[in-house]
Structures are given as C-alpha cells and as structure tokens.
Amino acid sequence: MMIEQTEALDRANRYIEQNRHRVNPKYRDQYHLMAPVGWINDPNGAVYYHGAYHLFYQYYPYASNWGPMHWGHARSKDLVHWEDLPVALAPDQAYDRDGCFSGSAIVHHDRLYLLYTGHVVENGQTFQTQCLAVSDDGIHFVKSRHNPVIAGELLGDHGSIHDFRDPKVFAHDGSFYAVAATKTTDNRGRILLFKSVDLQHWDFFSTLLTGTAEQGIMWECPDFFHLDGYDVLLMSPIQIPRQGLAFRNVSSTMACIGQMDWTTGELTVQTTQEIDYGLDFYAPQTLVDEQGRRIMIAWMQMWNRTMPTHELDHGWAGAMTLPRELRVKEGRLIQKPVSLVYGQLEYLSGSENIDVSTRPVVFRNLVGDNTYMQIVCDLAEAASFTIQFAKTGQQALTLRYVTQTEEFHLSRAGFGYPITGDERQPLNSRAVRVPLVNDQLILEIFRDTSAIEVFINGQETMTATFYEIEKGHDIVFSAEGHAKIGSFETGRVR
Ligand code: FRU
DSSP states (O other): OOOOOOHHHHHHHHHHHHHGGGSOOTTOOSSSOOOSSEEEEEEEEEEEETTEEEEEEEEETTSSSOOSBEEEEEEESSSSSEEEEEEEEOSOSGGGTTBEEEEEEEEETTEEEEEEEEEEEETTEEEEEEEEEEESSSSOOEEOTTOOSBOHHHHTTSSBTTBOEEEEEEEETTEEEEEEEEEOTTSOEEEEEEEESSSSSEEEEEEEEEOOTTSOSEEEEEEEEEETTEEEEEEEEESOOOBTTBOOSSBOOEEEEEEEETTTTEEEEEEEEESOOSSSOEEEEEEEOTTSOEEEEEESSOTTBOOHHHHTTOSEEOOBOOOEEEEEETTEEEEEEOHHHHHTEEEEEEEEEEEESSSOEEETTOOOSSEEEEEEEEEEEEEEEEEEEEEETTEEEEEEEETTTTEEEEEOTTSSSOOOBSSSSOOOEEEEEOOOBTTEEEEEEEEETTEEEEEETTTEEEEEEOOOSSOOOEEEEEEEEEEEEEEEEEEEEO
16 A cells, blocks of 8 residues: 655654754653653543554643644553554644544454544634544554545534534444544533444444533543443543542543433433542543453543643643453452553562551662552551651652541642643642542552552552652651551552
8 A cells, every 4th residue: 555654744754863862851750651752632542453552642742831742652562661663643734734633443344443532723713524544554544535534514504513522432333433532512511422334434323421510621631442332432521520529620531321322322320430530530431451441541630730841841741541451349349450551570579567656667779760669558547547658858749548537648739840721720639539448548649750550459540640840758657656567568650
C-alpha cells in the first residue's frame, strides 16, 4: 500500500527528532509514558495489535502547552517500557484541520483502524465529526476517503455538533459500535451510540445515557464495556458538582455501572462512582489484552491547572498513569496495577513489626525517584496513622488515615512547586473513604519522579503529580495511639 506522509506529519516528526534532547530531565518520569517533547493529554487508541500494546495520545509536539492536536504514538511489550513511534495523525485535512481529537482503535481483518474526532473552528465556533484512519503495519496511517464517517446528518438533534467527540469503537454481537460524547441544549452530558458493519458506514443506534443537571455540563471521553456481569460506562464529566468527598477536581472521572438493554440501546445505571480520588487523573481509556483482561490508562494531569514543567520551560508536560486492571465487584469498579508491572518489580528492602506510637519512626534514604512500597499496618489501637513521604526539612508529601472517619488523605500542600487551578480554592489535598480490612490498612505506592499512585486496601486509588524543589529521601511514620506496621517492603520498577 502507498504510504501518504503528509507535510504536517513530516514536520512534526522532524521537529521531535531535532528537539527531543532539549527536554529538561529533572521531572521526567522513569516508567510512566510521556511524549519525547511537548504537550500530551488524553490516551487514545489503546489496543493490543500484532503482539504489542499500542497507545496513542493527544499531542502537541511544538510546545509544552495545548495546541492543534496530533496523535502521538508509543508501543510496548510489557506496558512498562515504551518505545516512541512516529506521530500517527496530524491535523491536515479540511475536516480535522484544527485538531485530531481523542478517539480509539480497533483491529479488523488484521488492519488497525483509528476512529477519532475531526475538530474544525469556523468564526469562533467549533464543529466536530468522527473520522477514520487505517494502517497495515500499525505505524503508518492513511485517513479514509469517506471522512468524516459520522457527521452532522447522523447526529441530528440527538446532540450538538459543536460538542461531539471522543468516539470509542468496539465489537459486539457481530457488529461494530461506537460511543461518542455530546451534550443536550441545556448543558447536560450525553453519550450516543452508533452502529456499523464495516467501520466506514455508520448509523445512529441510540442515546445510551443522558446526565442530570447535577452531573456536569459535558461528558468527555466515554468508554463502554461488559465486565464481570455488568455494563460499564466510563467518562469524564466537566464541572460535576462535589458530592461528599467525590468530584473535587474541576474535571472529574466517573464510572456508571448497570445493565444495558441492547434492544433499546439504553443503559440503566445502578451505581456511579468517581474513578480515582487524586488530583491528576482524567480521560481514562481501556483496552483488552491478549488474555481478555480489561486494562485502563488515564492522563495523569488535570485541566486548568498550572503545570510546573511548562512554567519552568522544561519543554514537556503530561504523562500517563500506570496501566491498571479493572474488575467489577458487588457493583463497584476495582483497580489494581497490571500483573506485568509486578513482573518488573525489583525488591529492595523489607522490615517487619514496626511499632509506631508516641515517637515517629524515621527511615532515611529509602525514597528515590523510582520507588515502590507496600505497607501493611494494623490500626486497631490507632486514632490516626501518618506517612510523611519524601520528607526533607519541613516539606513532605503527606498520606494519612483517620480511623474514626475511615478516611484516607493525600496532600501535596506546601510540598514542591505550588500548583493552582480553576477550583474555588487551590486544591492540593483530597480524601477518600476506605474501610479497614480486619483493622488493617494496606497501601501500595508507586512513586515515579513527579508522580505518585496510591492503591488503598485494593479498593480505591489516588493519583497526583508533584514537583519537589529539593529532593526528599526520608519516610516518617507517626500515629495517634498505637499503630503496628506488620510489613514494610520497598522496591523499584526495573
Ligand atoms: C478531554 C478532551 C477531549 C478532546 C481532547 C482534545 O481531555 O477535551 O474531549 O477530544 O481533550 O485534546
């Protein structure tokens, strides 16, 4: 097949090769996926193809802030070590000239198809349609002659052409389907479902779900799948109001779990939950691996926040979370690091039976840029348990469990470069409710240079970025009452 390399694609790839060495390494992560240079946001087109995991991402190579979107591309055998591939899509056609926005990938007849949003701005108004690109080698893509394949006629009055994006394509019962995000005229989120036999010709199928006035003004980046007997819709609501501890960021993520009626195409929702209770987690997308496991990756940043790597002119911004395996248990979405990540863990140290009471217990030089920790702590006789992580002088990243309220807190307040955003007050700490299991708190912590992902009792996760001014290497445990750390293991991701 003839490969059509457009001018815009060539230019992006040349720019990356010429400028990747200019990126400041100080805050670069070691095992989280980042672009070689420039800005990234949402993960796109996550797929297992020809024996490797492929992940694309919203990409502006030319600066460390958002700009006309390309699709960056990386490939991995183990979901931990990523190889950069050439940029896959550039905004170079009439229907996507202002951006190739988010979308997804699917394998069909051994070819790799990308379904993405063509973004066009005319007289200050945006117009969004869904477009197709295909590849025989998983590296070079050709946009379809039929683009856009899902345009205004199919949308009709089901949604708004000004906000119509982020198609996620999947196969079900011998047909292709795609969910896409849109909104109602009174600013409520809505997810539409389209159907196709060949990925080229599409029909409107149904309105999968429409939000209430309390569920945000737009739902971005939908993903939809069947898991453990449930139908699960993941999406990213903008400006969803706070509900207790949930939805504190200006843009959030939500799982709607229920049952799908394939005759009407409607999802009946039984439960909803915020997916991650941290400060930097957005637009997750899933893929199915070769063993049928459902794996999720998200953008490890947040919209409308200051980004230190941009302000400090480091030449890059944005990274992806670790891949996490999803399960649904008793109607709740559960995440754990994928087993391939454990396969890459190198064990470094271990301690047992550490008593933490009136005096803090200090471990010096245990925290590095790449640090994994597992802490199992008995809190039967403790009112609270606090971990000062990467402590230096008065500064630390603080993790704290309060027994009475069953709340786990994560705070980067006063730690590293200040980060502010569109939230009413600077949001630098959050909490989540997680009951103890047999009086135990079990934490798994993955710290990469400028990010932390915490898995709490296998029930909840908190993800945040932070940018230390001076590196801290100590960890300090303290408690109100008497806490007993049964085991404390450290390691690193190879
Ligand atoms: C979500 C999002 C998507 C859009 C993309 C543009 O973060 O706003 O809805 O397709 O980013 O980069």
